[in-house]
Amino acid sequence: MDTPSRKLAEKILERLVHEKVLTEQEGNKILPKLAEGTLRSEDWRLAVELNEGKKAKP
Amino acid sequence: MNASALKQLTIEHLRSSVLPFSLPFEKGKKLTVVYGENGTGKSTICDAFDFLSRGKVSSLEDRGLGRTSRYWPSLGKSAGDVSVSLVTTGSTCRAAIGKGGDVVATPPEARPRVEVLRKSQILSLIEATPADRYTAIKRFIDVSAVETSEATLRELIRDLTNNRNVAVARVQENQDAIQQFWEAAGRPGKDPLVWAEAESSREMNTFDSEINAIGALHTAYNRLTDYPERLKNAELALTAAQDSAAAAAKRADEHLQAISQDAAEVVGVLQAARAYLAKHPSPPVCPLCESSEKTADLSNRISQRLSAFSSLQTAQAQVKSAGEAVQRAELQVQTLRENAKQHAADFEKCRGAHVWPSDIALPASSAPEDPSAFSKWLAANAHLPSEWKKAEAARYDKKQFVSALKQALQTWRDNTQEQKALDRLLPRLQKALEIVEEERRQFTDNILATIAGEVGRLYEAVHPGEGLNKISLQLDPNRRASLEIGASFCGHNARPQAYFSDSHLDTLGLCVFLALSALDQPEDTILVLDDVLASVDEPHVERLIETLYSEAIKFRHCIITTHYRPWKQKLHWGWLQNGQCQFLELTKWTASNGLTLIRSIPDVERLGQLLAEAPPDPQLVCAKAGVILEAALDFLTLQYECAVPRRSGGLYTLGDLLPAIDKKLRQALRIDVFKGKDAAGALSYTTVSLTPFLDELTRIAQARNVFGCHFNELSFDLLDADALSFGQQVVNLMNVLTDGEAGWPRNGKSGEYWATAGETRRLHPFKKPA
Numbered sequence: 079m080d081t082p083s084r085k086l087a088e089k090i091l092e093r094l095v096h097e098k099v100l101t102e103q104e105g106n107k108i109l110p111k112l113a114e115g116t117l118r119s120e121d122w123r124l125a126v127e128l129n130e131g132k133k134a135k136p
Numbered sequence: 137m138n139a140s141a142l143k144q145l146t147i148e149h150l151r152s153s154v155l156p157f158s159l160p161f162e163k164g165k166k167l168t169v170v171y172g173e174n175g176t177g178k179s180t181i182c183d184a185f186d187f188l189s190r191g192k193v194s195s196l197e198d199r200g201l202g203r204t205s206r207y208w209p210s211l212g213k214s215a216g217d218v219s220v221s222l223v224t225t226g227s228t229c230r231a232a233i234g235k236g237g238d239v240v241a242t243p244p245e246a247r248p249r250v251e252v253l254r255k256s257q258i259l260s261l262i263e264a265t266p267a268d269r270y271t272a273i274k275r276f277i278d279v280s281a282v283e284t285s286e287a288t289l290r291e292l293i294r295d296l297t298n299n300r301n302v303a304v305a306r307v308q309e310n311q312d313a314i315q316q317f318w319e320a321a322g323r324p325g326k327d328p329l330v331w332a333e334a335e336s337s338r339e340m341n342t343f344d345s346e347i348n349a350i351g352a353l354h355t356a357y358n359r360l361t362d363y364p365e366r367l368k369n370a371e372l373a374l375t376a377a378q379d380s381a382a383a384a385a386k387r388a389d390e391h392l393q394a395i396s397q398d399a400a401e402v403v404g405v406l407q408a409a410r411a412y413l414a415k416h417p418s419p420p421v422c423p424l425c426e427s428s429e430k431t432a433d434l435s436n437r438i439s440q441r442l443s444a445f446s447s448l449q450t451a452q453a454q455v456k457s458a459g460e461a462v463q464r465a466e467l468q469v470q471t472l473r474e475n476a477k478q479h480a481a482d483f484e485k486c487r488g489a490h491v492w493p494s495d496i497a498l499p500a501s502s503a504p505e506d507p508s509a510f511s512k513w514l515a516a517n518a519h520l521p522s523e524w525k526k527a528e529a530a531r532y533d534k535k536q537f538v539s540a541l542k543q544a545l546q547t548w549r550d551n552t553q554e555q556k557a558l559d560r561l562l563p564r565l566q567k568a569l570e571i572v573e574e575e576r577r578q579f580t581d582n583i584l585a586t587i588a589g590e591v592g593r594l595y596e597a598v599h600p601g602e603g604l605n606k607i608s609l610q611l612d613p614n615r616r617a618s619l620e621i622g623a624s625f626c627g628h629n630a631r632p633q634a635y636f637s638d639s640h641l642d643t644l645g646l647c648v649f650l651a652l653s654a655l656d657q658p659e660d661t662i663l664v665l666d667d668v669l670a671s672v673d674e675p676h677v678e679r680l681i682e683t684l685y686s687e688a689i690k691f692r693h694c695i696i697t698t699h700y701r702p703w704k705q706k707l708h709w710g711w712l713q714n715g716q717c718q719f720l721e722l723t724k725w726t727a728s729n730g731l732t733l734i735r736s737i738p739d740v741e742r743l744g745q746l747l748a749e750a751p752p753d754p755q756l757v758c759a760k761a762g763v764i765l766e767a768a769l770d771f772l773t774l775q776y777e778c779a780v781p782r783r784s785g786g787l788y789t790l791g792d793l794l795p796a797i798d799k800k801l802r803q804a805l806r807i808d809v810f811k812g813k814d815a816a817g818a819l820s821y822t823t824v825s826l827t828p829f830l831d832e833l834t835r836i837a838q839a840r841n842v843f844g845c846h847f848n849e850l851s852f853d854l855l856d857a858d859a860l861s862f863g864q865q866v867v868n869l870m871n872v873l874t875d876g877e878a879g880w881p882r883n884g885k886s887g888e889y890w891a892t893a894g895e896t897r898r899l900h901p902f903k904k905p906a
Contacts, residue, residue, distance in 0.1 A: 083281035086579045090282070090572050099568045115281030119292035126564050 087113035101129050139660045140226030142693045147220050147731075149213040150187060152180040154730035162718040167688040170697045171704045172722030177731035178697035182252055182666040184220045185695070188231045189250035191239030195666070198256075205237060210730070222248060248692075251653040254666040258645040262633060266618040270611075273587065273619065276655055277580050277611075286572045293565050296558055303555040310548035317541045329548075336542040343535035349490040350528045354521055356483040360503060363476040364511040370472050374465035381458030388451035395448055403445040410438050476507035496527050583655075584609040584619075590651035591644070597683045598643050598676050607632075607644070621648075639673040643680065654690050663694040670700070677702070685717065707738065739764055740870045747863050754843045754859030761866040762790065762840035765833060768866075768873060769793035771880060775890060776801055776904040790837050794830070800905040802830050807872050807881075808889070808898035819895065829869040836862050873897070 091105040091112065100108075104125040111117040142161040147153040159181060161168060172178045183193045187208070196204040209218050215233040222229050229246035231239050241247040261272050311329070318328035325331040405424075412423055413435040421428045480503035487498060499517040504510060592607040606624035623632045623644075632644055646668055653663055665684070669677055681703060688694035707719050723732045737745070743760045746752060770793065773780060778796040780788055797805070808821035839862040842848050874880050878892035881899040885891075890899040 081281070082275070082277055082579070082583070083279045086279045086282050086576060087285075089579060090575045093571050093575055094568055097567065097571060099564055099571065112285045113281060115284030117285035117288055119288050119295070122289045122292050122565065122568070123296075123561070126568060127561060130560060130564065 081113065083115070084113040099129065100125050104128055139692050140224040142662070143223045143225060145181070145184060145220070145222050147180065147184045149210045149217040150180060150208060150220060151183055151193070151210060152177040152725055152730055153184075154210045154213075154727060157731040157733075159720070159733065161693070165718040166691065166693050167685060168693070168695045168718045168720060169703065169707070170695065170720050170722060171699070171701075172697065173699055173724070175725055176722035177725050178699070178722060179254075179666055180731060181695070182254065182664050182697060185248070185250045185662060185664045186252050187218075187239060188220045188222055188229065188241065189248050189662075191231070191241070194252060195254060195256075205233070208233070211727070224248075248662050249657065249660050250662045250664060251649075252664040252666065253646070253649045253653075253668055255668055255670050258642050258649070258668055260645070261648050262621065262641055262645045266620055269621065270619040273609075273652060276587070276652070277583050279576055279579065282572070282576060286569070286576065289565065289569050289572060293562065293569060296562055296565065300555060300558040300562060303551050303558060306551040307548060307555055310544055310551055313544045314541070314548060317537070317544065320537075329545075332541055332545045335538055336545045338538055340535060340539065343531050343538070346490075346493065346496075347528055347531045347535075349486075349492070350496065350524050350531070352486050353483075353490075354524045354528070356479070356486040357517075357521060357524075359479045360476070360483060360510060361514055363472065363479070363507050364514065367469070367472050367476065367507055367510075370465065370469045374462065374469050377458065377461040377465040381455070381462045384451065384454040384458040388448070388455045391448040391451045395445060403442065403448070406438050406442050406445075410435070410442060413438065473507050476510060477505055480505060480507075480510075495530075497523050580611060584611065587648075587651050587655060590654065591647045594647035594650055594683060594687070595644055597686075598647070598680045599640065600679070607647075639676070642668075643676065646680070650687055654687065658690040659692055661691050663688070663691045665694070665696045667697050667699060669696075669698050669703070678706075738876065739767075740867065740874070740876070743863060743867055747860065747867065752856075752860055752863075754856045757863035758840050758843035758859045759845070761863040762845065764870060765837075765840070765866045766790060766793065768869060769797070771873075772797060772805070775882075775899070778904065790840060794834050794837060797830060802827050804901045804905050805830070806900045808900070809872060810875075810894075810896040821898065824872045826869070826872065829865060829872065833862070833865050833869065836865065873899070 087109055091100065091109055094100045095102050095105045108117055108121055108125050111121060141163070144161060145159040146156060147159075148156045157177075157180075159168075159170075170178055170181060179195050183195050186192060186194050193204060193208055196207055201207060205215070209215055215237070219230055219232040221231075224246075227243070227246040229241055229243065229248065231241040231247070234240040261269055264272065314332045315328050318324070318331055321331070321335075325334075409423065413419070416423075417435060419431060419434070422431060422434070483503045492498060497520055499513070499520065501513065501516075504513050588607045588609045591609075595607060608622040608629075610620045610622060611618065621632060622629050623636070624630070625632075625635045632641060636644065646665075650663075653661060669680065677700065684694070684696060704719070704721065707717070721734050723734050725731060739760060743757070743764060746757045746760055766788070769790065770788065772778070773788075773793055773796045776797075778798070778801070780792050780796045783792075805826035807824045807826060809824055811820045811822055814820045836858060839854070839859050842854060843859040843862075875892045875896040878894050878896045881890040881892045881897045883891045883893070884902065886902075888900075888902050890902065891897065
């Protein structure tokens, strides 16, 4: 059974991807850590920065 | 998770099961009602599911027994004798007490998921503290893991915001520093940063090259500066040497003239004679004149004469030495001149090797090839070395200035870049945080609203129209893990515990339990309700039972134990829909047999059995048929508000009830019997009039009194077939009027007819004809 945290994490990442804060790829990467509470500051930063980097590409 | 249908539960030596006890489950029915008086073993059945699923017996907890496992085995049995097995269509799971005292289920993956609610627990969630209430539903709303990740995001934003503030301050500091550089440089151009960019783009090698060139020029110039002095000294030394040589020569001439004209030749002869006498100390004759005269002491006399010539020799040595000194002095002068000439050429070469900036002054003329002209040339350029020193120092300063400016500009660029990067990143992180917070709140609120809505729906089903359905569950925003329960009471928000009756609270507690159980994999869950109807007041029991019926289908299986006798009776009479219900009855428990199960048979089914016996007993048939007919007529007269004789106690006989259904109503009564769905999916019915059944029963109703009620000699004259016909006619009427699975047609929601659950029967008319 999915834990409430897992269900919530899926909803959050779906929204973050939809709002273009993260790429789907990065979202899938951080999903387990987000649901388990092991996501670190640098993971957040990297995920958002990578999306920023991809957006910056022509 | 295993969701296969239940087939049989077997309990061995757990609590009151002194002998192995099996509870069979009827195929296709997801609700099992186990009826039993107090002390028949109902709770043992619930304990068995508890034992199998969770390895505990919660009915013994909170009774002050301490460790309860010692009371799990039935009397005289040990822990090793206890076992519970559940056979399903997919697997068999057996639980027993292991060596360590733990309950071991085999295979563990077949262990069923069970939710047990006991009468004693029904108010636990309602009366619990907010914290305990939170704990009870924590599994549905516990998103602490996400909250931890959310906290790291919040921390990151805080840190980066601090970093940005520092970067902004540093950028300002860097700009101030550049401004100072710009001002120090005389405020060239309009924009300090544009100027700084241009300045810092200058090659530092240019400064080094110029500094090196100035240094080399300076060195070359310095080499020339002492040549005039050195030449002068060398030439003075030469003149002095020449003078000394002339004086020595003059002195030697004077000595020579003082001795004789041929003194030199004489000295030579004497020196040769002394050398000869050294080899021939006593010659007999003079080696020159060969005279033997005066040969004695000849050697001493020669030595005396030679000493007279020594001053001349000294003078001659001095002449020689002075001559050599003159030669050296001449060489020195010549070498100096040549070196000076070479160094003058080096200076010119150095000057020609570099393109000199305008701020560096150079000699107006080339360095002279003739060292004699050095003095004049050097005098004309004596001011240049100090200017070159200044130019060199200026370049060193400039180099340091540009280096510091470059560093300041680079720091400004780095900090500006960091600030810009943070300016791009921070809003995205903040947006991420907003989304996380919003989704978390919404997620929790949705779950709580879902639970509360479900509780309200269930509660409204049991207490319709009482205005107590607006149940709410609210997390206390000021306290972590704290959950309040609220409800609408007379239009006001209120705590149910403060205003609800005990019965209402019981219902609410049950509704909360059902709602929570249905939220978490109900299709995999066996729901066990242990005697939870006990405290619900009579008017609501029936609706609660109907609610439990409808809720049971959500679960893998629902087992309800009860000692509520009307439930048994209503099921017997088919008043309750029992399409999905299996009704079982526990009879008196004994120490020798333990739990004993009997099957309760609805009365109509029992009548059918009596009619099928060979031979049938007319008295029993008529007695049972009479009671059933009374129930049917009671139903119809109540439904259509027929007039019956008013009598204390409200007991009516067939003689009262049959005439109460007057001719108009009797003609109008008809039943739509559900046949199935047609090709288009619409419900299809066969319409049956009740008139012939009622007419025939009116005609033969006396059979009931003659055969079924009393000893009556009249029965001697009647045929058994008349009695059996009465019984069969009652069965026929009941088969048309009621549905053994769906019950009686009591539902008037359509406004046109009365229907059973699922509309398997539709009774017409809706109102008694005028």
